[in-house]
Amino acid sequence: MNPLAAHALLQTRRYFFGQTAAGIGTAALASVLNPDLLNAGDAASSGVGPQHHAATAKRVIWLFMADAPSQLDLYDYKPGLADYFDKDLPESIRAGQRITTMTSGQTRLPCAPSVFNFARHGEHGAWISELLPNIASIVDDICIVKTMNTEAINHDPAITYIQTGSQLPGRPSMGAWVSYGLGSPNKDLPAFVVLHSRIPGGAQTQALFSRLWGSGFMSTRHAGVALRSVGDPVLYLSNPDGVDAGTRRRMLDGLAELNQDRLSKVGDPEISSRISQYEMAFRMQTSVPELTDISDEPQSVLDMYGPEVKEPGTFAYNCLLARRMAERGVPFTQVFLRGWDHHGGLPGAIRGMAPACDRPSAALVKDLKQRGMLDDTLVIWGGEFGRTVYSQGTLTKDNYGRDHHPRNFTMWMAGGGIKGGQVYGETDDFSYNVVDKPVHIHDLNATILHALGINHEQLTFRFQGRDFRLTDVHGHVVKDILRRAAG
Numbered sequence: 001m002n003p004l005a006a007h008a009l010l011q012t013r014r015y016f017f018g019q020t021a022a023g024i025g026t027a028a029l030a031s032v033l034n035p036d037l038l039n040a041g042d043a044a045s046s047g048v049g050p051q052h053h054a055a056t057a058k059r060v061i062w063l064f065m066a067d068a069p070s071q072l073d074l075y076d077y078k079p080g081l082a083d084y085f086d087k088d089l090p091e092s093i094r095a096g097q098r099i100t101t102m103t104s105g106q107t108r109l110p111c112a113p114s115v116f117n118f119a120r121h122g123e124h125g126a127w128i129s130e131l132l133p134n135i136a137s138i139v140d141d142i143c144i145v146k147t148m149n150t151e152a153i154n155h156d157p158a159i160t161y162i163q164t165g166s167q168l169p170g171r172p173s174m175g176a177w178v179s180y181g182l183g184s185p186n187k188d189l190p191a192f193v194v195l196h197s198r199i200p201g202g203a204q205t206q207a208l209f210s211r212l213w214g215s216g217f218m219s220t221r222h223a224g225v226a227l228r229s230v231g232d233p234v235l236y237l238s239n240p241d242g243v244d245a246g247t248r249r250r251m252l253d254g255l256a257e258l259n260q261d262r263l264s265k266v267g268d269p270e271i272s273s274r275i276s277q278y279e280m281a282f283r284m285q286t287s288v289p290e291l292t293d294i295s296d297e298p299q300s301v302l303d304m305y306g307p308e309v310k311e312p313g314t315f316a317y318n319c320l321l322a323r324r325m326a327e328r329g330v331p332f333t334q335v336f337l338r339g340w341d342h343h344g345g346l347p348g349a350i351r352g353m354a355p356a357c358d359r360p361s362a363a364l365v366k367d368l369k370q371r372g373m374l375d376d377t378l379v380i381w382g383g384e385f386g387r388t389v390y391s392q393g394t395l396t397k398d399n400y401g402r403d404h405h406p407r408n409f410t411m412w413m414a415g416g417g418i419k420g421g422q423v424y425g426e427t428d429d430f431s432y433n434v435v436d437k438p439v440h441i442h443d444l445n446a447t448i449l450h451a452l453g454i455n456h457e458q459l460t461f462r463f464q465g466r467d468f469r470l471t472d473v474h475g476h477v478v479k480d481i482l483r484r485a486a487g
Helices: 003-019 021-033 040-046 079-084 155-164 174-182 245-266 269-292 299-305 315-327 346-370 441-451
Strands: 059-064 118-121 126-129 142-149 192-196 225-227 332-336 377-382 386-391 402-405 409-414 422-424 434-436 461-463 466-468
Touching (some): 059 315, 059 346, 155 441, 192 315, 269 315, 299 346, 315 332, 315 346
Parallel strands (some): 059 377, 192 225, 192 332
Antiparallel strands (some): 118 126
């Protein structure tokens, strides 16, 4: 817009609000009847409105296995593959589907059966790999979805897609949508918290970008707050030397006056967000140290998560923090664990990764359950896509690699209204295609929102003249996996 025209429009708006008694009177009356409506800090906690239907979950903890774990070696048992060892994947199975450039140049696509043993567990006999003995112990509490699928075939677009609903960067993340839709009952902690787990030694991994937990075109108050494992959990959380809490309070009050003055002149909503974020940061100086101090946890609980639970930054420590945040009402917590990018040497590499995730993941579910919190906490486990049945690189009896595979992969969900003790969907004999009950990532996101009491088709945000939503124009709630249909 022409700067002169913009200035004239701004003056007109100031004149309107400054001179119209009805407008000022209405605002003043609203501030008396409900002060929260005009309080920037509290607005961030209230969400956009009431839920669309009765919720089965109050909060979400997503254990995100970034880099894509192999479903064939963990959950999707295919005993018939033993007969196909080192035989080319039948063209009738691949059916011309695209593959990545990392294997498209191979002269062969030899099938690689898993070298790991599987056994049945739980009342319904779910097949689980020997790599996950602790997760095997909670199969009656989880729903294993074997038919997740996506169109994205490379890491960055795939993880962007499942996190934001679009392969292109710039959209709000799932946690941001939840913050925008529901707000948070805890005004001393963010509505959306992100925890990055230490990468196991020698693991192959991809980069993660902050846009994966960003707010996109929404207010930045809805972006995820990433806690660090070294130093202050949040940068500048501690006061510098010579600055006490009273001094910090006076500084923030002065800064708020300047921001409020600027807000009254230009009406930029990001200034309101900035005010609320400064106030949140001040409150977090007390709430975050209390959150991250696990010295009050019983030894029996620490033992359940494993010996690494006392080491900040480990997946075990972060899973325990996720439970502590759930207790404090944080609506959306995402725990990232990278290191599953096993294009080569998979058997040895996954033997190192699986123990890092297995015990803490199961402990989180057990911990929530024994505290009576699993019923209204939705726990999700999984990555951005799956792995191929054919070997990338040289195949031997005890060694192989697996390329990216978006056509089907496995995730599991527990609590929050999910019907545990079931395996949902089925893949073909090569874990290459879905043959029954497909679940697209848009369906997953629609189901998560549904459990939280949100209709994914009605939660929208207008930007540049268009109403956006997390699932775009797609997505169906997978009601078959719900204990009862919310709403």
